[in-house]
Amino acid sequence: MASDGCSKDDLLEENRTDSGIESYRSIVKSEEPRDEFPAPRDKFSTAGEERLDSAYGSSSIVESLSEIVQSFTLSGAEAVQEQPQTCELSEQEDLLRTITEEGDTILHLAIIHEETSFAQELIQLFPKEVLDIQNNLYQSPLHLATYLNLTDVVRGLVKKGVSLELQDQDGNTALHVACQHGQTDCATEMTRDVSPGELVPVLETQNWRGLACLHLAALNRQHQVMKLLMKKEADLNIQEGTSGKTALHFAVELRDIALVKLLLSRGANVDAAMFNGCTPLHLAVGRQDAPIANLLCQSGADTMLRNMEDETALDLADGNDDILALFPFDDIQISGRSVVSVRY
Structure with missing residues (x-):
């Protein structure tokens, strides 16, 4: 999982909403066609909602989903599709077309x-339009x-041509997610x-906090992902939308001297x-921070630039x-501003 220590269990605990997936067994066995599944028990959200139950991973859920998996194969689904349209929908076909109350497809x-x-069988079966369906959290x-x-699932989805530009309820694309959590392999598959030209719209997309993929990678010290984005010609000077910081600003704030060196070298x-x-x-x-200030000066930083408060560094x-x-020494000044500067 993520190199920043974000484990799957942590993600599940922090980002869970309530549901009722354990009734899958009754849906599969029911003689009456259903329009909807009950809401799935497990949801991933960056909104930080508290988990409301403790059923994820329980044996009843695993067994219920296993029944669906065991009752379905790609060849079986293709056989269903070949039947005359006048035939009543089979339970398998109904399951494939169902969307839950929370917007989740069977995929x-x-x-x-x-x-x-x-999941891989479903990816091969479904058209791109179905693969791009977003649930109620826009995931x-x-x-x-x-x-x-x-x-492997990411690879299968990308090969089917799914959109990389879809944003979830926090404005994050899937590449944002990979950059935040250090999912380098997933990011590699997506890119x-x-x-590089086709990636520009994705790399420049900002989430609702104004952060592009490069910013999230920098903020979470995901150096490997940063290198991947640099290889894909990401704009290293792109500004986040709230204060105009670049990845270099974030690296300095984090006192991440290794990242500062990486960004300057690129x-x-x-x-x-x-x-x-x-x-x-x-x-x-x-x-x-003298070490980073020294590194910036050695890289040619202009020491006389002034901010909106008319302050130099x-x-x-x-x-x-x-x-x-x-x-430098300020040997000659006019109105408090240096006109001659001599560096050590």
């Missing part, structure tokens, strides 16, 4: 329960497969056969300004000798 449910072989099957790091703008005019050097000096040094040693 959503197969993925949630990690029935990967069954597509690709979102759920990514949450659970089901790389493997896509040209050409990130050392003088990128936030909406308030603050550069990464402003942030480093304001946090009294030097103004934020607050008497820190290690920080002050990084800045």
Whole structure:
């Protein structure tokens, strides 16, 4: 699972909504066709809703879903489709066409329960339009497969041409999810056969917090995912939508010197300004972080740039000798501004 320590159990505990999936057994055996499944017991959401029950993974659920899986094969479904249209729908066909009260298709449910072989058969059976159905939390099957790091399922969905641009209720695409949780293999599958130009709309998509994929990877210290995004020519200087920070700003705030070095080595703008005019050097000096401030200076950061408060990074040094040693002498000033600067 995620390299940031986000385990599947943690994800399930934090992102669960109530449901009634255990009645699947009665649905499968029922003689009357049903229009809807009861709501599935398991849901993944980034909204942080509390889990309301404890039935996920219980034996009754596993056995119920297993009955559905055992009663269905791809060849069997194809045989059903070949029957004359005048025939009444079989229970299998009804199951395939059913959407639960929470908007889940049978594919959503197969993925949630990690029935990967069954999910793969459904992926081959369903047209792209069905594979892109989003549930009530706006999660597509690709979102759920990514949450659970089901790389084979992600690969199957991508090969069928599912949309990478669908956003869930928090505005996250499936690639956002992979970047946040360090699902490098899933991210690789989503970007493997896509040209950098075709990826641009996905890489530039911001979630409802204004964060693009690169920002989420930086915020969660997902260095491997960052390298993948760089290989795919992601814009290293893209600004998040609320304050205008770039990935370099986030790396400086996190004191992640390894990420700072990585971004600078790949050409990130050392003088990128936030909406308030603050550069990464402003942030480093304001946090009294001499090692990162030194690294930025060595990479050519302009020490005389001013933010909207008319402050240079030097103004934020607050008497820190290690920080002050990084800045030039101000031998000649006009109206308080240096006109001649000599570096050590």
